[in-house]
Amino acid sequence: MRLLLDECIDRKFAREFSGYEVKTVPQMGWAGVKNGQLLALAEAEFDVFITVDRNLSFQQ
Numbered sequence: 001m002r003l004l005l006d007e008c009i010d011r012k013f014a015r016e017f018s019g020y021e022v023k024t025v026p027q028m029g030w031a032g033v034k035n036g037q038l039l040a041l042a043e044a045e046f047d048v049f050i051t052v053d054r055n056l057s058f059q060q
Contacts, residue, residue, distance in 0.1 A: 002022075004022075
C-alpha cells in the first residue's frame with residue numbers, strides 16, 4: 001500500500017507505517033501545489049493521503 005504524507009505532517013510520522021511505502025509531498029516534488037491539483041496527483045499514485053489541512057474537505 002502506498003501512503004502520501006502532506007507537507008503539513010512531520011516526516012518522522014512515516015516511521016509509524018513500517019511495512020508500507022510512504023512518501024511525503026516534498027519528496028514527490030509537489031510542495032506548494034494547490035489542494036485540488038494535489039488531490040488529483042495523490043489519487044493517481046497513492047492509496048492513502050494523510051493530511052491535517054482542514055481546507056481539503058472543501059476541494060473536489
